[in-house]
Amino acid sequence: MKRALISVSDKEGIVELARSLVEAGWEIVSSGGTATALQEAAVAVTPVVEVTGAAEMLGGRVKTLHPNIHGGILADRRKPEHLAQLEERGITPIDLVVCNLYPFEKTVASPDVSEDEAIEQIDIGGPAMVRAAAKNFHSVAIVVNPARYQEVLKEIGEAGEVSAETRRALALEAFQHTAAYDAAISRHLSGAESFPERLFVVGEKVLDLRYGENPHQSAAFYRAGATPSGLAAAVQLHGKELSYNNLLDTDAAWKLVLELDRPSVAIIKHSNPCGVASAPSLSDAYARALDCDRTSAFGGIVALNESCDVGTASAISEVFTEVVIAPDFDEAALEVLSGKKNLRLLKADPSTLPEADLRKVAGGLLMQSPDPRDLAEDSKVVTTAQPTEEQWADLRFAWVVAKHVKSNAIVLVKDRMAVGVGAGQMSRVESTELAARRAGDRAAGTACASDAFFPFRDGLDAAVAAGAACVIQPGGSVRDEEVIAAADEHGIPMVFTGRRHFRH
Numbered sequence: 001m002k003r004a005l006i007s008v009s010d011k012e013g014i015v016e017l018a019r020s021l022v023e024a025g026w027e028i029v030s031s032g033g034t035a036t037a038l039q040e041a042a043v044a045v046t047p048v049v050e051v052t053g054a055a056e057m058l059g060g061r062v063k064t065l066h067p068n069i070h071g072g073i074l075a076d077r078r079k080p081e082h083l084a085q086l087e088e089r090g091i092t093p094i095d096l097v098v099c100n101l102y103p104f105e106k107t108v109a110s111p112d113v114s115e116d117e118a119i120e121q122i123d124i125g126g127p128a129m130v131r132a133a134a135k136n137f138h139s140v141a142i143v144v145n146p147a148r149y150q151e152v153l154k155e156i157g158e159a160g161e162v163s164a165e166t167r168r169a170l171a172l173e174a175f176q177h178t179a180a181y182d183a184a185i186s187r188h189l190s191g192a193e194s195f196p197e198r199l200f201v202v203g204e205k206v207l208d209l210r211y212g213e214n215p216h217q218s219a220a221f222y223r224a225g226a227t228p229s230g231l232a233a234a235v236q237l238h239g240k241e242l243s244y245n246n247l248l249d250t251d252a253a254w255k256l257v258l259e260l261d262r263p264s265v266a267i268i269k270h271s272n273p274c275g276v277a278s279a280p281s282l283s284d285a286y287a288r289a290l291d292c293d294r295t296s297a298f299g300g301i302v303a304l305n306e307s308c309d310v311g312t313a314s315a316i317s318e319v320f321t322e323v324v325i326a327p328d329f330d331e332a333a334l335e336v337l338s339g340k341k342n343l344r345l346l347k348a349d350p351s352t353l354p355e356a357d358l359r360k361v362a363g364g365l366l367m368q369s370p371d372p373r374d375l376a377e378d379s380k381v382v383t384t385a386q387p388t389e390e391q392w393a394d395l396r397f398a399w400v401v402a403k404h405v406k407s408n409a410i411v412l413v414k415d416r417m418a419v420g421v422g423a424g425q426m427s428r429v430e431s432t433e434l435a436a437r438r439a440g441d442r443a444a445g446t447a448c449a450s451d452a453f454f455p456f457r458d459g460l461d462a463a464v465a466a467g468a469a470c471v472i473q474p475g476g477s478v479r480d481e482e483v484i485a486a487a488d489e490h491g492i493p494m495v496f497t498g499r500r501h502f503r504h
Contacts, residue, residue: 004096064125077139097133137171144177239344253303256404265289277417283311385493398449403501409451436466443467451501453477457486
């Protein structure tokens with residue numbers, strides 16, 4: 001008789017699996033809550049204690065850690081000496097282990113969890129059995145994922161056992177399961193440690209993508225953590241599959257719009273904002289964002305920070321758009337936008353928390369803390385002229401937008417609407433000229449944000465020549481006094497934030 005050891009935290013489908021195994025002539029060994037669940041379902045179960053001859057102890061911490069269990073799992077059936085030792089000690093081989101682990105990540109996701117509660121969710125016997133069975137996949141099948149139950153049952157029904165190819169695939173999945181589990185424990189125990197000595201990055205594949213940045217590159221999208229957030233938690237309501245570039249640009253748009261007051265709209269093209277605005281209504285915000293750069297908005301990504309209404313949806317539908325992401329869509333808005341067959345519509349939770357930034361470089365990883373949007377406490381007006389209340393509103397808006405523009409970044413804003421964006425130029429003067437060219441006549445009276453200091457007065461002079469009436473920048477140049485003098489010469493207020501907003 002074949003023997004299966006079943007011990008699961010996630011009991012989805014476990015009764016059906018066990019009953020099918022018994023009907024196929026298998027013996028089921030189980031303990032704890034799993035055994036209780038099977039017994040209540042009238043499935044024949046052999047308690048683990050009958051196999052080990054030792055009662056569980058330490059409140060259930062020790063149940064399966066016994067030679068009669070691990071000998072049965074680890075015996076390599078290809079080695080006669082292993083089989084002889086089992087027979088000598090009266091140990092029955094175990095052919096199938098079905099095990100998934102205590103819900104550690106779910107437990108520690110609660111803000112009120114105590115340290116003792118978290119520690120009790122660190123599984124010991126489970127990982128030991130999973131790893132033992134996975135190591136011995138030549139002889140034993142290990143199943144950690146309920147989605148695999150039917151596949152396993154099908155093979156047992158057809159051949160009486162799980163195939164070697166499937167056992168190997170199941171072993172890989174099992175080691176991934178325990179690796180992710182250990183990584184979650186490590187992350188939790190590191191607590192407030194911002195930059196741990198060892199960094200574990202675990203992702204679960206959400207979907208394969210058609211291709212990467214270019215058609216000759218392969219790509220996939222992975223979700224990090226047991227509790228998805230941000231773009232990884234978004235639900236696609238309509239449209240064709242998302243591409244690699246769609247995801248990158250949508251992430252940039254979503255991060256920007258969530259830092260603006262409601263209602264606001266951000267339009268992104270190639271990771272840079274080509275339109276950003278806040279207004280009393282969402283439809284007005286979209287119209288103003290679109291007016292920033294209508295040419296670049298074609299084929300862009302639109303992010304809204306409140307539910308999309310039918311008026312906004314109607315306006316969006318008139319412009320070729322790749323993706324619209326919002327906290328929700330009114331029924332009428334969804335009907336309008338769904339008329340665009342290929343337009344992707346994403347519903348996402350707007351309460352995304354700032355995360356550490358992690359980027360891949362050749363042979364390693366770069367990690368940094370989030371860049372806050374708020375002005376630093378030591379921000380100050382450094383000129384004789386002082387900003388008006390309206391100018392302060394535009395300066396703060398421009399400063400947030402500049403954070404999301406590739407360096408060197410210059411942003412011109414009027415009435416909380418970006419009218420000119422200069423991005424990614426090697427010279428700050430060229431970024432200023434680019435922003436001015438895009439703004440045209442609208443540059444008059446704008447607030448100008450620079451993501452880093454003006455190293456010379458020429459950048460500030462170019463902004464004023466374009467029409468800027470006030471400036472916000474980090475300061476910190478050896479020529480700050482020269483730049484301040486230039487602002488005073490022009491009679492405009494300038495704010496030093498003391499904080500840079502580079503985005504590479």
